[in-house]
Amino acid sequence: MSTEEPRWLDAEEQDTWLAMVKMLTRLPAALDADLQHTSGVSFFEYQVLAGLSMKSDRRARMSELAEFSACSLSRLSHTARRLESKGWLYRTPDPTDGRYTLAVLTDAGWEKVVATAPGHVAEVRRLLIDALTKAQYKQLRQISERVNDAIGNEPCLGAHNAPC
Amino acid sequence: MSTEEPRWLDAEEQDTWLAMVKMLTRLPAALDADLQHTSGVSFFEYQVLAGLSMKSDRRARMSELAEFSACSLSRLSHTARRLESKGWLYRTPDPTDGRYTLAVLTDAGWEKVVATAPGHVAEVRRLLIDALTKAQYKQLRQISERVNDAIGNEPCLGAHNAPC
DNA sequence: TAACTTGAGTTGACGGTTCAAGCCTGACAG
């Protein structure tokens, strides 16, 4: 894998890629800006709170939450500290295995999610769902799943010394 | 915009959205990690250098480059300073209008792009293009364009006091 | 010519993310 000529991108592939990059850059930025201005939380913080709110007992192990949020444990730990200082969650050792840490959504955290979700959902609809036909939306799901598979379940997202 | 019930996401919409978020998070991270490890540049830095390398005279106004990279002028300015300190580009006032600044790719910067591009293209192929059928790839282009339109051409990406 | 306005770009402070190192808990071996 060195001096071989790579298959270059043809004009159509490149146009598609550039459009994709643009969306990849701007969609998270737009959602982030909207959440930030309307609720004072970042897109990522919302993801964390929403992830907890979906659990039946509103709690999850840090590692599970990191997997769900597709982020490193380190990033989640810093974020959890900030959310904890705002009173939206607290952390406690897992009573069944002290090596794990449970993040638990407080009542205030639950209220925050409930107050924030409608506006956020509306924005997701406006920028994504309503902008597409039903068929395109279905295609997007299949595309996303394929790409996620291609990236692989290699954590590699903060796993320090991943052997990849 | 207050007490009205929002149209919630049904199960299928939510699954699609979660898959999309996952891709949105992981694809840039994967490309970033690959570039970082193989070439020591970030995905964004590569975008900037590549953007310049595509111009016939290897130069562009900062604002033009920011538009292409879908980033704020501030971010580009900081990044340009770092790239400048590595000798990959330099900045100079536009001789035709002193209000603009031209970013110019140096020979070393050109070499960097040439050395980095093949591996990066291969990674884009591996994670995206080859993971999809030709039809899906075409769909992705249309989807990206629609979403980009929905986000709008509102800069809002670092335009300080955007009236949105 | 001077005062004002507009828009491109820069700067510094602040806050979030990454990276590498370390801590702590429980498992397993002697």
Place this chain on the structure above:
DNA sequence: CTGTCAGGCTTGAACCGTCAACTCAAGTTA
């Protein structure tokens, strides 16, 4: 027990992006 090990999580420093304030060039007005 007492090492030793593995893995989950945390911590602090360095790095990067954002935000608001600023500089500077050119056009506009009078």
